Amino acid sequence: MIDKIKNHIEEVKAFHADNKEKVEEFRIKYLGSKGLLKELFADFKNVPNEMKKEFGQVINQLKTSAEDKVAALQEQLESKEVARGIYGDLSRPGEPINLGSRHPISIVKNQIIDIFSNVGFNVSEGPEIEDDWHNFTALNLPEYHPARDMQDTFFIQTNPDILLRTHTSSVQVRYMESNQPPIRTISPGRVFRNEAVSSRSHCIFHQVEGLYIDKDVSFADLKQTLLYFTKEMFGKSKIRLRPSYFPFTEPSAEVDIYWGLNNEIDYRITKGTGWLEIMGCGMVDPNVLKNCGINPDEYTGFAFGMGIERIAMLLYQIGDIRMFYENDVRFLEQFKSSL
Structure with missing residues (x-):
């Protein structure tokens, strides 16, 4: 027992x-x-x-x-x-990682870079805090030039010669100062202007500006480059160039694409005309070349610039520019499938 x-x-x-x-x-x-x-x-x-x-x-x-x-x-x-x-239940399998998504501005910027990279344009970048020379004077905008009023500028209070850049053309000036033609570059980046924030404008936005300088560059070269871009970006093959004014290009033009009138949204964004403005462009002013150390008698070139937010609003039918900056997850999650 x-x-x-x-x-x-x-x-x-x-x-x-x-x-x-x-x-x-x-x-x-x-x-x-x-x-x-x-x-x-x-x-x-x-x-x-x-x-x-x-x-x-x-x-x-x-x-x-x-x-x-x-x-x-x-x-x-x-x-x-x-x-x-x-x-929680420690025996359960691990949760999958919740992947984020690219911001629509980054998506569109990368698309633009890829399109121009295919035709030989490299990417150049520069500082967002700029001096007066690179942002204005070198671009044929000397002090007291009335065209400076076209860009409401954020100046540094303690030093009026220092400012937040109003366009990425300042990057092109820096690039021309350190590189000799042939030059073929695009300059994407964030810019700042003292504007009231609304559904159509913001004090912070993004630009992509392009520059091509070489011997015997003509306005026809500019038009063909822009036609190639619009076909690749929008699938539109009809463009028109309207005379305009920019201090750093002469002659200058606004670029419109024929968006069409296929639905109510098309009527609204084109105001019933079917045409939509997407960028500005022109032949580089000889004074700008001279200011950057390039001989205007030997070289010519063209430049163009567009707002990334405007392109993104067109591609994704976004009606309010402020949505890009509110970081609303519900808005951003819609772009998870985008590259």
């Missing part, structure tokens, strides 16, 4: 359970009102006197082992329940 009880002690020590039901079955088996220990204590009176001491010690050892095992298993299972309550 004593050997049988010792076997039970070994079974108790080796017992493991991963749920409360098995622990309860184990407790009832050994410690229940009709359990094994109850029966053993009932048999105690039938044990010979010379064996009662050893028999009693073995029974008490079995009882202690069973009680300790039940308490340990219950505590272990309760700690798992607490952890599961804090961290």
Whole structure:
């Protein structure tokens, strides 16, 4: 009998359970009102006197082992329940990583860069905090020139010669100062103008400006380059150039594409004409070339510039420019499938 009880002690020590039901079955088996220990204590009176001491010690050892095992298993299972309550079910597979999306401005900027890269344009960048020379004077806008009023500028109060750039043409000036023709570059970047924020304008926006300088560059080269761009970007093959004025190009033009009148939105954004302005352009003024150390008698060139937000609003039919800067996740998640 004593050997049988010792076997039970070994079974108790080796017992493991991963749920409360098995622990309860184990407790009832050994410690229940009709359990094994109850029966053993009932048999105690039938044990010979010379064996009662050893028999009693073995029974008490079995009882202690069973009680300790039940308490340990219950505590272990309760700690798992607490952890599961804090961290969730630890046995569940890991959650997939919630990938972000590219901002629509970045998507459009990258598309523009890719299109012009295919025809040999590289990318040039420059500082957003600029000096008067690179932002205005070198671009044929000397001090007190009335055309400066076309761009409401953020000046640094302590130094009126320092400002937030109003266009990325300043990058082109820096590029021409450090590189000799042939030059074929585009300059994407953020610019700043002191304008009232509305659904159609913002004090911060993004531009891409292009510059091509070489021998015998003509207005026809400019038109063909812009026609190539509009076909690749919008799938539109009909453009027109309207005479305009920019201080740093002569002659200058506004570029329109024929958007069409296929639906109500087309009528609204083109004001019923079917034509839509997308950028400005022109032949680089000889004074600009001279200011940047390039001989205007030997070289000619063209330049163009467009607003990235305006292009994105057209491509994605976005009616309010402020949506680009509000960081509304519901808006940004719509561009997850875009490159």
